[in-house]
Amino acid sequence: MNLKIGEAWKKMIDRIEGWVDQLIINLPNIIIAIMVFIMAIILSKYISKLTLKLLGKSKLQPSMRQVISRLVSVFVILLGLFLILGILDLSKTLNTILTGAGVAGLAVGLALQGALANTYSGIVLSYIKHLKFGDWIQTNNYSGEIVDIDLRSVTIKEIDNNLVYIPNKLVLENPIKNFSSTAQSRVILECGVGYSSDLEFVRELVIKTIVENFEAVETTNEVIFLYTGFGDSSINFQTRFWINSTSGLEVLKAKTNAIIAIKKAFDANDINIPFPIRTLDFPKPIEITAE
Structure with a gap:
């Protein structure tokens, strides 16, 4: 029993001494590998900043510039790690890592098809x-x-x-x-007036109201006014004009202001905006008999 313990102890000491000898032999390579790793980290930060600066002259979105600069930084660090494996003479380990990375990359690619499609898009x-x-x-x-x-x-x-x-x-x-591809947005407003209205006067009044209330509309020629048809209770029209904004919210605000201004103008000139009316026509008089 004591003999077996002694042999085991001797083997352990021999193994530790072998590791120490191997460490001493590879100490220069380890120091070089550490220096390469530190240089890779410093270089990755510098290249990342340089990439971000160069991309600043492109038309990429700011978020995409940040992502690309980070990917470049990661690539530089990975390159440094591969160099370190070569310095430490771990070529077999490197081949194993590359083989595993290829298989893992294929599996990840199949599993993340949707995510990769979004990334490419x-x-x-x-x-x-x-x-x-x-x-x-x-x-x-x-x-x-x-x-x-x-x-x-x-x-x-x-x-x-x-x-x-x-x-x-x-x-x-x-x-x-x-909607922002041009400097202006078009406001389209639909309404209707009663059948007894003077249609030419309504057209002139609406155009004049638009010109007076919107700075972007300088002349009456910039307002489009079209009657679109005979409705059930009104003659319908549509008016179009431009505003100096590309925001959907500003378009709605302009449409609101136009509705208020046109309603005031109609009220001031006794122009009726009718609501739906249904007329019932009875062919014969209704006789009411008392019981």
Whole structure:
């Protein structure tokens, strides 16, 4: 029993001495590897800042610039780790890591198809010239101001100040209506007047009211007034004019102000905006008999 314990103890001492000898032999390589690792971290920070500075001249969204600079930083650190494995003569370990990374990458790629599609779509959206922060867009039955574009989703702020996160893939694959592609937005207002109204006077009054209440409308020629048809209780019309804003909220405010101004003008000139009326026509007089 004592002999076996002595042999085990001797083997353990021999193993420890071998490790110490190996450590002493590889000490220069270990010091070099540590220095390479420190240099890789410092270099990754410098290259990340440089990448961010270079991307500042591009048309990428700020969030995408941050993501790309971080990916570059991670790539530099990984490159440093591979160099360290080579310095420490761990080529077999390196081959094992690369093989495992390939298999793991295939498995992750299959499992994260949706996430990868959103990532690719986010990169593509960042390069679209007419889609940027602050634009008012409509897509996938949502409309609002773009407040962020990252590798997962496009974030828009709706009129009610709620945030909607739309996956990049859906935004890229579906139509996008950008209200901010021009410096102005068109306000479209529909209304109706009674059949007894002077239609020419109504047209002149509405156009004059719009010109007087909106600075962006300088002349009467900039207001479009069209009668659209005979309704059940009114003759319907539509008026269109431009305002100096691309915000959907400002369009609604302008429409509200136009409704108020037109209603005041109609009231001042005894022009009736009729509500639906139903007339009942009886072919014969109704006889009421007392019992």
